[in-house]
Amino acid sequence: MLLKTTDQRKLTGWQKIANRKSKIANDFNVLFTCIGRRVSLLQSFRRAAAQLKMNAAFLGTDRAGLSSALQLCDRRFLVKPTTHRGYIGQLLSIVKANRVKLLVPTVDLDLKSLARNEPKFAAAGCRVLVSTQDVIDICQDKRKTYRFLVKNGFDAAITMSVRSVLSMSKINWPCFLKPWDGSAGRENAVATNRKELLFYARRIPNVICQEFVEGAEFTCDAYVDFGMKVRCVVPRRRIEVRAGETSKGQVTMNGRIMDEAAALVEKLGAGPGVITLQLFLTDDGKVKFIEINPRFGGGVPLSIKAGANFPKWILQELTGNKPNIRPDGFKDNLTMLRYDSEVWLEGS
Ligand SMILES: Nc1ncnc2c1ncn2[C@@H]1O[C@H](COP(=O)(O)OP(=O)(O)O)[C@@H](O)[C@H]1O
Ligand SMILES: [Mg+2]
Structure with missing residues (x-):
């Protein structure tokens, strides 16, 4: 069938x-x-x-x-x-x-x-x-993600409707525009003035407007065990992105990012498995979250290579064994440079 x-x-x-x-x-x-x-x-x-x-x-x-x-x-x-x-x-x-x-x-x-x-x-x-439907609902709508973050005391990229932004007497340019239900970096734009904002707002479906965050961008892989406990977080800096996915990244075991990310996942009640968080570490030292993906992220091979053997832990847990997870036992500074490879199909 x-x-x-x-x-x-x-x-x-x-x-x-x-x-x-x-x-x-x-x-x-x-x-x-x-x-x-x-x-x-x-x-x-x-x-x-x-x-x-x-x-x-x-x-x-x-x-x-x-x-x-x-x-x-x-x-x-x-x-x-x-x-x-x-x-x-x-x-x-x-x-x-x-x-x-x-x-x-x-x-x-x-x-x-x-x-x-x-x-x-x-x-x-x-x-x-x-994760549960409620968690997925929060993660798949960037307006709800923002509300969740703010309500629970986490720093986040300020998120507004285009209409609210336009009604403000003073706007902090540039603004970052994207669909509230977007993925893979599609339909993203940066507006530097009112004219551009109106131009993109007409073209981007389900558009929202965010403050443009500057700083180093990170993705975190958080492991939530089957008892719904956050066991570790591996932050990796996004050095280069291709089609919305990290193509160059580096493990950076920043304690503050790890603590904030773990607290966020715990509060959200996401899991079990790997939860992927995206954030910026701003030049003035703030951790600003922008997105939560309640699934394996595209760049997860880097964390796995660094020693966060999520597949092994998952298989161990599901077969009644206890994984040995050391929350800091990962290769700091490990860098991943991705390249294309091939699968060959022969025959008609
Ligand atoms: N407010 C923002 N300020 C600066 N850059 C942003 C902002 N929001 C998103 N970005 C950039 O755009 C990328 C995609 O945005 P994201 O919110 O992760 O949406 P998605 O991955 O669902 O398309 C991010 O990885 C980041 O590089
Ligand atoms: Mg993203």
């Missing part, structure tokens, strides 16, 4: 054999949804399972077969778009047919529906690495 799309029919001989072979029972099957280009994350789960001597299979879903990470999964599934009403039903069928024990979302798109349907997955014996 799930395999009959055009792309799936294009699977080459060896891929079909791989799919068939991996039907042999595994002890612990993990399913990544919308796996896209998350090759590094997939491989770090594989390495973790090997370290733990687990007999695990790694499954993936995507909308299209031409996804690099999907090709590297033990079993591949083409599914409907995340907005389709049959999407969750498809995932549940895959989970049941393959006795999946853990489902890992990798993008924002299906978080809400996974959270809403989490009990159905639990009933099928599958843990979903997702």
